[in-house]
Amino acid sequence: MHTLVLLAALSSQITxxxxxxxALTxxxxxxxxxxxxxxxxxxxxxxxxxxGESTSVQRNNLSIPANRPIDLSRLRIxxxxxxxxxxxxxxxxxQTLNLTQQWPPSE
Structure with a gap:
């Protein structure tokens, strides 16, 4: 169990x-x-x-440091x-890094 927690803490992730x-989230x-x-x-x-339906896409290039949680944006809706x-x-x-995460998590 402790090994799984340690691995999760050491892996790259989006949260x-x-x-x-x-009414605002x-x-x-x-x-x-x-x-x-x-x-x-x-x-x-x-x-x-x-x-109806609307889609918005934003792209940015960022220099992201290691081992620090970085806020990528803030969306108020x-x-x-x-x-x-x-x-x-x-x-x-x-190249080798390709992380994708969805909110809300898919069920």
Whole structure:
């Protein structure tokens, strides 16, 4: 069991911090890498609701240091109960590193 926790702590990963303030949801994707990286970060946000569907894509090149959680962005949105939203974050160095994570987690 301790080995699994240690491996999770030592691996590169994307996580999401979320908070609620009234009707607004704040989503902050974070990345922690085991090695420093000149990476391309892509965030794809899709919302489906009563008014239709919208997609937003952002791409940035970032210098990401090793072993430190780095906030990649902050997204504040009003999510209606009938809305379906997905945020997919990809971090890649174009070679060996290719991390992708989705919020909310797929069921």
């Amino acid at each position: 999401f911090k979320t908070s609620q303030d009234g 704040t989503i902050t994707p974070q990345v922690t890498l085991t090695q420093s990286c000149q990476c391309q970060v892509q965030m794809r946000f899709v919302r489906k609701g009563k008014g 009003n999510i209606e109960p009938s809305d379906s939203v997905t945020l997919i974050v990809t971090v890649s160095d174009g």
